[in-house]
Amino acid sequence: MKKRMIALVLSSAMVLSLAACGGGGKTDSKKASSGEKDEEQYINTYMVSEPTTLDPSLRSDTYSSEILISTMEGLIRIEERDGEYKIMPGDAETWEKSDDGKVWTFHIGKDRKWSDGEPVTADQYVYSLQRSADPATGCPNSYFVTPILNYDAISSGEMNPDQLGVKAVDEYTLEITLTNPMPSFLESTDASIFYPQREDIVEKYGDQYGTDADKMVYNGPFTVDEWTHNSSIKLAKNDEYWDKENVDLGAVNYQIISDTSAITNAYDSGQIDFISASSQEDLQKYESDDNNTYTKTSGGNITFQFYNTKDKIFSNKKIREAFTLAVDHDDMNDMGFSGMREPLYGWIAPALTVGEKSLREEAGDPLKDLKSDLDKSGKTPKDILIEGMKELGLGDDPSKLDVTYSLAGTSDWFHTFGEYLQQMYKETLGINLKIDFSEWGIFEDNLTNGKYQIGFMSWGAYYNDPYDMLSVNMTDFNQIYTGWSNEEYDQLSKAGSIEMDETKRMDDYVKAERIFIEDYVTCPLATSVSHQFSKSYVHSKYVDYGEDQLYFAHPGWKNVYTSGR
Amino acid sequence: MFKYTIKRICYMIITLFAVATITFFLMRSIPGDPLASMARTLPEQTKANYYAKYGLDQPLFTQYLMYMKGLVHFDLGESILYAGRSVTGEIARTSPISGMVGGTALIIGTLIGVVLGIIAALKKNRWPDYIVMFIAILGATIPVFVLASLMQYVFAVKLGWLPASGWGKPSNMVLPVIVMGFGSVATYARYIKSSMLDTLGQDYVLTARAKGLSERAVILKHVLRNSLLPAVTIFSSSVVGVFTGAFVTEKMFSIPGIGFYYVSSINNNDYTMIMGTTVFYAALFIIMQLVVDFAYMILDPRIRVSSGD
Numbered sequence: 001m002k003k004r005m006i007a008l009v010l011s012s013a014m015v016l017s018l019a020a021c022g023g024g025g026k027t028d029s030k031k032a033s034s035g036e037k038d039e040e041q042y043i044n045t046y047m048v049s050e051p052t053t054l055d056p057s058l059r060s061d062t063y064s065s066e067i068l069i070s071t072m073e074g075l076i077r078i079e080e081r082d083g084e085y086k087i088m089p090g091d092a093e094t095w096e097k098s099d100d101g102k103v104w105t106f107h108i109g110k111d112r113k114w115s116d117g118e119p120v121t122a123d124q125y126v127y128s129l130q131r132s133a134d135p136a137t138g139c140p141n142s143y144f145v146t147p148i149l150n151y152d153a154i155s156s157g158e159m160n161p162d163q164l165g166v167k168a169v170d171e172y173t174l175e176i177t178l179t180n181p182m183p184s185f186l187e188s189t190d191a192s193i194f195y196p197q198r199e200d201i202v203e204k205y206g207d208q209y210g211t212d213a214d215k216m217v218y219n220g221p222f223t224v225d226e227w228t229h230n231s232s233i234k235l236a237k238n239d240e241y242w243d244k245e246n247v248d249l250g251a252v253n254y255q256i257i258s259d260t261s262a263i264t265n266a267y268d269s270g271q272i273d274f275i276s277a278s279s280q281e282d283l284q285k286y287e288s289d290d291n292n293t294y295t296k297t298s299g300g301n302i303t304f305q306f307y308n309t310k311d312k313i314f315s316n317k318k319i320r321e322a323f324t325l326a327v328d329h330d331d332m333n334d335m336g337f338s339g340m341r342e343p344l345y346g347w348i349a350p351a352l353t354v355g356e357k358s359l360r361e362e363a364g365d366p367l368k369d370l371k372s373d374l375d376k377s378g379k380t381p382k383d384i385l386i387e388g389m390k391e392l393g394l395g396d397d398p399s400k401l402d403v404t405y406s407l408a409g410t411s412d413w414f415h416t417f418g419e420y421l422q423q424m425y426k427e428t429l430g431i432n433l434k435i436d437f438s439e440w441g442i443f444e445d446n447l448t449n450g451k452y453q454i455g456f457m458s459w460g461a462y463y464n465d466p467y468d469m470l471s472v473n474m475t476d477f478n479q480i481y482t483g484w485s486n487e488e489y490d491q492l493s494k495a496g497s498i499e500m501d502e503t504k505r506m507d508d509y510v511k512a513e514r515i516f517i518e519d520y521v522t523c524p525l526a527t528s529v530s531h532q533f534s535k536s537y538v539h540s541k542y543v544d545y546g547e548d549q550l551y552f553a554h555p556g557w558k559n560v561y562t563s564g565r
Numbered sequence: 566m567f568k569y570t571i572k573r574i575c576y577m578i579i580t581l582f583a584v585a586t587i588t589f590f591l592m593r594s595i596p597g598d599p600l601a602s603m604a605r606t607l608p609e610q611t612k613a614n615y616y617a618k619y620g621l622d623q624p625l626f627t628q629y630l631m632y633m634k635g636l637v638h639f640d641l642g643e644s645i646l647y648a649g650r651s652v653t654g655e656i657a658r659t660s661p662i663s664g665m666v667g668g669t670a671l672i673i674g675t676l677i678g679v680v681l682g683i684i685a686a687l688k689k690n691r692w693p694d695y696i697v698m699f700i701a702i703l704g705a706t707i708p709v710f711v712l713a714s715l716m717q718y719v720f721a722v723k724l725g726w727l728p729a730s731g732w733g734k735p736s737n738m739v740l741p742v743i744v745m746g747f748g749s750v751a752t753y754a755r756y757i758k759s760s761m762l763d764t765l766g767q768d769y770v771l772t773a774r775a776k777g778l779s780e781r782a783v784i785l786k787h788v789l790r791n792s793l794l795p796a797v798t799i800f801s802s803s804v805v806g807v808f809t810g811a812f813v814t815e816k817m818f819s820i821p822g823i824g825f826y827y828v829s830s831i832n833n834n835d836y837t838m839i840m841g842t843t844v845f846y847a848a849l850f851i852i853m854q855l856v857v858d859f860a861y862m863i864l865d866p867r868i869r870v871s872s873g874d
Contacts, residue, residue, distance in 0.1 A: 050647075053647060055648065136614055137611075138607070142608060142611065210648075232732065257730055258829070265718055265729040266730055271728055440834075441595065441834055
């Protein structure tokens, strides 16, 4: 899993690098006044792996997402202005929703064009969504289409895809009908699955659609000019793009580099303009050099341990409590994650908001509270553990308790982390913890079959709605296989997801999270942080590099320029 | 000779068949099905279609027959990770790139290695010998990723002469060729040296010298030709190594070759791609073995007599 997790961290870093644009005035006056825009505008950057495909209906990896964000235009673009999310027009110039919040109408600009000069029309949006909903397509992200009317029946094959709740009222008016009102629907249309697709192009290339630069058409700020598989991707400015006046870059050159030291050498030699520091050593090296701008972004991904509530030992809440409260988050971040992440004391990632407010700020740090409650009661986690063991009739000697912690990875990092866990639980609970290392496929197989006790995983939020992370643990989804089920939790999460009133919605989510945390189903450990460095000549119009950035803003390379290269 | 060739080709096909079969069942015996992580979030119907697309809804034996049938037609299926890309197409696209980098490195490395080996043998226990053997030991002991990173640091970061990584320009090939060729230099220098020393002690060399031939003629006509024979043996495995052993170099320099692709398909659990590449490597290896055996027969009459039937 380390590979996967690192990939996740790195890729989220890449996505964040895109998030690095948007926002209000330039706060860094020194850089802003340092010079004019360079004559030749280009960016050299990298990604650690090859995008799987550019087909919006088939892609699911972050690499393709990074390319599509800059080469496609959806209905809207989520950007950042003055430290807040701002929904900017994409292909849709204006939009409105019905009073019951179920019907959304988007008015597509008549000047929106594809890279081959064809106009962007509403029926292309309809086609794209129907294609993704069609079970014959095999869309891995259909998740995003689920709120749309009749999706469930279509996905199970009971209805035809043309009965999906999307309609082209006329050439430039798109109407989307939802099953239930969904407060975060507009934001969710920023996802790649909402990009339009051209039936003629899809049919022309068949299963080759999106596999090469020329087997796609683009309607975004850039086109994919060249794609040398496993080697490089070149984006070029799209002259047909409706907002091309506001696009400065002429080209973005991606090199696919997967080796960490090769990435470092490429950055140090000036071959690439961006790098994501993955070790304390790199972090310090680049931070001390003025030629680099340090952009730290956190909050979209969480790392946690979770318990199999169907397991004999971990069906006991007190035992879960002991294992959770025994964790010293700061120590784990320093020792386990080399200080590269941030400790996290609740389930919802800090980047997720309800309206303008961060849920994490509203909900506080439930785990911290529980720890201090325990301290006040004068008990230690070990006492709780022994209480739990007695309840189960397992005696009162923790050293005889047979517990295995499953890690999805076999690399050095996992072995070191495993040793840390063993030592930590030995000291705090007196347990002789066993560690099981396996590859992700096997790990996941064990999870689905309930053959584990404690597991360790990362999870990222897809879009900015706490429901996105809460739904993972709902009885119907059970996506991390804890086997946990709580009616009140399900009900509160669901209620929140369709509640239009922000205060009430926040309230529902906060309550749901608290139920979940207080039942000790998981122990959230940390949130991953992207430590991105860019050369000081790279700038962005609204939120410059080096400033705090909102996690879910995705303007791609649209607002980026260089000055003083 | 003809009979022998036919026999060898038959053996080759049987070996390949065995490799393909073992690979297939080994891959299938790994816990978790090939599409598990991909299909996890899919709705039921979509999942069913997905499994049907790769034939995974069929019983294992049917799958095996389908796989073998495809193999006969050089159809290794479609990559699971990269939708729309056929495994055969990927191999055809990536292997020439590996061949180009690895081949250049191998040829240059071998030539240099042979020359250094000869020098070392002729100047045994003098300073040229020590220098050559020092290089040979370095080449055999320094891990490729260390050497690659060092080269990038010196030539790209410090001197700025060459790009650190990438593909497409001739300058991109310089560092990888040096890194890969270094290993060949080391190997061949050592082989040729010991083989030369061995030949120099042979009776026919004594005879040649006794005949009053010049030292130059002795070395070129008698010693060198005979010393090169063992090199042919390792050359064949080196050729396969061009495709297989280069994945570290390819990864370090972002070369879109087959080694890099093979490793990433393993990391990504791309089953069809893993199976396809494994069979390809096996085929390549077996063919190279055959070529070497024939090369021997041509080069050395003694082998021809004993192995031909």
